Amino acid sequence: MSENIKRIYKPKAISGFPEWLPEERLVEQKWFDHIRRVFESYGFCSIETPSVEEIDVLLAKGEVDKEIYALERLHKDEHDKGESRLALHFDQTVPLARYVAQHFNELTFPFKRYQMQRVWRGERPQMGRMREFYQCDIDVIHVDNLPISFDAEVAAIMYEVLEGLNIGRAQLRINNRKILTGLLETMNIRDITPVTRAVDKLEKIGDFLVIAELRQAGLNEAQSQKVLNLAQQKGTAADIKRISCENATMTQGAEELVYVLDHLAHLPAHGVIADLSIVRGLDYYTGTVYETKLLDVPEFTGSVCSGGRYDDLAGSYINKHLPGVGISLGFSRLFDVIRQTRPELMGIGPKGPAEILMVIPDENKRALASETARTLRRRGFKVEMYHAAQKIKKQLEYASKKLIPFVWFPPFEDGKPHEVKNMSTGEQITSTPETWKA
Amino acid sequence: MSENIKRIYKPKAISGFPEWLPEERLVEQKWFDHIRRVFESYGFCSIETPSVEEIDVLLAKGEVDKEIYALERLHKDEHDKGESRLALHFDQTVPLARYVAQHFNELTFPFKRYQMQRVWRGERPQMGRMREFYQCDIDVIHVDNLPISFDAEVAAIMYEVLEGLNIGRAQLRINNRKILTGLLETMNIRDITPVTRAVDKLEKIGDFLVIAELRQAGLNEAQSQKVLNLAQQKGTAADIKRISCENATMTQGAEELVYVLDHLAHLPAHGVIADLSIVRGLDYYTGTVYETKLLDVPEFTGSVCSGGRYDDLAGSYINKHLPGVGISLGFSRLFDVIRQTRPELMGIGPKGPAEILMVIPDENKRALASETARTLRRRGFKVEMYHAAQKIKKQLEYASKKLIPFVWFPPFEDGKPHEVKNMSTGEQITSTPETWKA
Numbered sequence: 001m002s003e004n005i006k007r008i009y010k011p012k013a014i015s016g017f018p019e020w021l022p023e024e025r026l027v028e029q030k031w032f033d034h035i036r037r038v039f040e041s042y043g044f045c046s047i048e049t050p051s052v053e054e055i056d057v058l059l060a061k062g063e064v065d066k067e068i069y070a071l072e073r074l075h076k077d078e079h080d081k082g083e084s085r086l087a088l089h090f091d092q093t094v095p096l097a098r099y100v101a102q103h104f105n106e107l108t109f110p111f112k113r114y115q116m117q118r119v120w121r122g123e124r125p126q127m128g129r130m131r132e133f134y135q136c137d138i139d140v141i142h143v144d145n146l147p148i149s150f151d152a153e154v155a156a157i158m159y160e161v162l163e164g165l166n167i168g169r170a171q172l173r174i175n176n177r178k179i180l181t182g183l184l185e186t187m188n189i190r191d192i193t194p195v196t197r198a199v200d201k202l203e204k205i206g207d208f209l210v211i212a213e214l215r216q217a218g219l220n221e222a223q224s225q226k227v228l229n230l231a232q233q234k235g236t237a238a239d240i241k242r243i244s245c246e247n248a249t250m251t252q253g254a255e256e257l258v259y260v261l262d263h264l265a266h267l268p269a270h271g272v273i274a275d276l277s278i279v280r281g282l283d284y285y286t287g288t289v290y291e292t293k294l295l296d297v298p299e300f301t302g303s304v305c306s307g308g309r310y311d312d313l314a315g316s317y318i319n320k321h322l323p324g325v326g327i328s329l330g331f332s333r334l335f336d337v338i339r340q341t342r343p344e345l346m347g348i349g350p351k352g353p354a355e356i357l358m359v360i361p362d363e364n365k366r367a368l369a370s371e372t373a374r375t376l377r378r379r380g381f382k383v384e385m386y387h388a389a390q391k392i393k394k395q396l397e398y399a400s401k402k403l404i405p406f407v408w409f410p411p412f413e414d415g416k417p418h419e420v421k422n423m424s425t426g427e428q429i430t431s432t433p434e435t436w437k438a
Numbered sequence: 439m440s441e442n443i444k445r446i447y448k449p450k451a452i453s454g455f456p457e458w459l460p461e462e463r464l465v466e467q468k469w470f471d472h473i474r475r476v477f478e479s480y481g482f483c484s485i486e487t488p489s490v491e492e493i494d495v496l497l498a499k500g501e502v503d504k505e506i507y508a509l510e511r512l513h514k515d516e517h518d519k520g521e522s523r524l525a526l527h528f529d530q531t532v533p534l535a536r537y538v539a540q541h542f543n544e545l546t547f548p549f550k551r552y553q554m555q556r557v558w559r560g561e562r563p564q565m566g567r568m569r570e571f572y573q574c575d576i577d578v579i580h581v582d583n584l585p586i587s588f589d590a591e592v593a594a595i596m597y598e599v600l601e602g603l604n605i606g607r608a609q610l611r612i613n614n615r616k617i618l619t620g621l622l623e624t625m626n627i628r629d630i631t632p633v634t635r636a637v638d639k640l641e642k643i644g645d646f647l648v649i650a651e652l653r654q655a656g657l658n659e660a661q662s663q664k665v666l667n668l669a670q671q672k673g674t675a676a677d678i679k680r681i682s683c684e685n686a687t688m689t690q691g692a693e694e695l696v697y698v699l700d701h702l703a704h705l706p707a708h709g710v711i712a713d714l715s716i717v718r719g720l721d722y723y724t725g726t727v728y729e730t731k732l733l734d735v736p737e738f739t740g741s742v743c744s745g746g747r748y749d750d751l752a753g754s755y756i757n758k759h760l761p762g763v764g765i766s767l768g769f770s771r772l773f774d775v776i777r778q779t780r781p782e783l784m785g786i787g788p789k790g791p792a793e794i795l796m797v798i799p800d801e802n803k804r805a806l807a808s809e810t811a812r813t814l815r816r817r818g819f820k821v822e823m824y825h826a827a828q829k830i831k832k833q834l835e836y837a838s839k840k841l842i843p844f845v846w847f848p849p850f851e852d853g854k855p856h857e858v859k860n861m862s863t864g865e866q867i868t869s870t871p872e873t874w875k876a
Binding site for chain 2: 007008009010011012013014017018019020021022025026029040041042043044045046047048049050051052053054055056057060067068069070071072073074075077084086087088098099101102103106107108110112113118120122124132142147149150153263266315316317318319351352353354357366367370371374377381382383384385387388398401402404
């Protein structure tokens with residue numbers, strides 16, 4: 001008896017670190033495969049960077065507002081002293097900048113890359129936020145000048161990604177920050193951050209509070225009203241053309257926005273809208289900015305894909321002028337929201353990838369069953385061997401439980417044919433492993 | 439001028455955290471895709487676990503000899519106090535055990551899973567070892583009893599994985615630890631760890647030093663010689679059958695080994711060998727053990743895939759008896775060794791996935807070029823748009839540099855046909871985006 005007394009440490013989920021059951025993971029893989037297929041269909045290459053960067057690299061642009069997880073060897077020794085401190089990356093943009101700077105001479109520009117990795121944020125657990133999650137990013141980086149056509153291309157790619165996930169209609173909401181910064185130039189307002197932060201909240205807090213925030217930021221009443229009026233503009237390229245531009249910056253912003261909208265004209269009408277309240281809080285962005293709304297999934301609040309154009313990707317790491325444009329899809333939160341609120345959109349069911357379960361009639365037929373499975377695999381089918389010559393009923397039950405669509409019966413007696421049962425129709429036919437089709 | 443003076447933090451590679459150029463990453467993806475395809479062709483499901491576990495979970499079986507990276511929020515506050523401490527996982531076996539224990543009631547057994555994730559080891563940088571790398575693992579877990587047939591299946595799967603990477607011949611070296619532990623039972627030796635550690639080194643240190651270590655472990659000269667004689671046995675199932683077994687444990691071990699070898703008879707002769715010096719140092723393993731040698735890549739020292747059968751996967755986390763068998767492929771080291779020593783085996787070249795570069799004849803034809811690209815993408819082709827209406831020579835040079843195999847010319851004048859240039863043959867034909875074939 002005493003051997004049975006052992007210390008058991010009962011594991012539990014760690015808040016903010018999601019993991020999925022096999023049937024959920026199958027759908028996650030399908031989503032990742034689709035996203036990768038779309039990215040690659042536009043010729044974007046994949047890169048992966050290490051999960052960690054030196055803390056000095058992460059903080060090269062100054063303190064960041066993301067919470068960072070630093071690494072520490074559990075058993076430190078004197079060898080750790082001279083080393084740079086490492087931390088998990090909190091996005092894929094800083095690693096991209098570091099990668100481009102470090103491998104600058106080995107890359108071909110324009111550098112079009114996608115990146116689908118986990119990122120980490122040291123959020124407090126009670127916030128309910130994910131602390132480890134996947135992001136799917138695309139960016140195009142060029143040296144000195146980056147054509148505006150890429151601003152349309154990355155948007156088209158993300159639209160195609162969302163459309164193919166079959167989670168209803170998506171809507172790209174696009175703006176160009178130069179329109180607002182141009183207007184602020186005419187008002188001689190240099191510190192635009194408080195203004196963009198206020199405008200960014202328009203949908204959330206409404207006109208009245210935005211005006212209040214703009215007044216606090218130092219704008220007078222007329223100026224605040226003018227900024228609000230601009231931020232309320234939305235519509236098509238034709239609507240943007242009607243905006244009266246008061247200086248060259250505004251004109252350039254409006255022209256770029258119209259160019260991008262024109263080059264997304266192949267998308268359905270609901271798929272793209274110009275929305276001048278979209279400014280993204282980050283000072284990082286200098287031109288086009290994107291957010292994306294899921295029109296048929298109100299449970300998903302906020303923007304599922306966001307991004308924009310930036311003037312200088314890697315100025316902290318290399319003395320080159322590298323403008324870029326990119327969009328990032330917050331994959332894991334999207335997956336989790338759909339999983340929890342719209343599981344019917346996901347097709348969760350099968351507990352594994354097998355298309356065929358291979359029955360073992362009796363142990364003497366195991367070699368035949370294995371050979372049959374190998375033949376089918378060579379033809380591209382996914383074939384799971386049942387593990388023992390148990391009662392046929394039990395083997396069929398296993399296929400039902402795992403939702404394996406076909407069950408294969410090798411001949412129970414020499415000279416008899418193979419048979420295949422379609423588990424959804426119940427139909428059972430004779431066939432051969434060399435010729436069978438699903 | 440003063441604007442150009444900025445602080446630049448020049449990034450450098452972090453020792454032990456590899457990253458690849460786009461052309462190398464393309465090959466890495468091809469390898470991962472192949473491995474996944476093989477795993478799934480046997481019906482194994484994918485799981486991913488978080489990158490971290492609670493330190494208490496990682497250490498539930500006692501101290502581990504792997505170096506562990508603990509996480510620490512850079513900006514700690516009072517909320518961190520009550521929390522369990524987290525650390526990056528150092529393998530995929532502990533996470534698997536925790537996953538199976540935690541989701542026991544939601545899984546279907548036998549649970550056949552594969553897992554391809556990064557793992558972390560806090561190695562000292564000067565050791566030249568990887569501190570972040572991919573492992574590709576397959577395991578089968580069952581409740582109470584796990585059929586021996588899985589010991590053959592996981593070996594067959596890993597053989598197929600290695601064979602398909604086109605890096606020359608692989609050889610599975612298989613043993614069953616019960617043969618040696620049975621012999622030690624006859625000698626009344628209970629502490630088998632020093633013995634297996636000594637035997638494990640046979641290939642590296644030779645007969646003489648193994649005997650010396652066995653003597654140090656307390657075996658007398660006759661016993662040491664007997665253990666050495668056993669460890670020197672290698673060959674086919676017929677050779678194993680000739681071993682004289684002195685008790686039931688030895689007999690069972692030999693029978694299991696013969697069973698596994700018999701069920702790998704479809705592999706080529708060089709592909710499998712019984713080798714009784716393979717015992718794996720870990721006490722964890724209780725029956726079948728595997729190592730794998732690359733016969734044509736001597737630069738790769740040691741075993742590329744290793745594993746074996748264990749009696750009890752998750753005893754530290756759940757009060758169930760869960761035997762398993764599995765093999766692990768140390769992906770990143772293999773990839774890196776081949777990359778450095780045998781790049782010609784990898785087919786490194788193209789800098790992106792595009793099959794076709796779409797030329798932009800002039801800006802007025804951009805819409806036509808985009809539409810042509812979309813048509814080809816819908817047909818499954820990967821089409822990269824060139825970014826500007828530059829000289830044709832420049833556009834062709836870009837395709838050459840990135841090794842894009844075809845260049846597509848939309849008609850330069852209305853009414854003319856599309857043309858496609860094969861970049862390796864130089865041949866240029868007329869075609870249409872709806873009908874073209876590579």
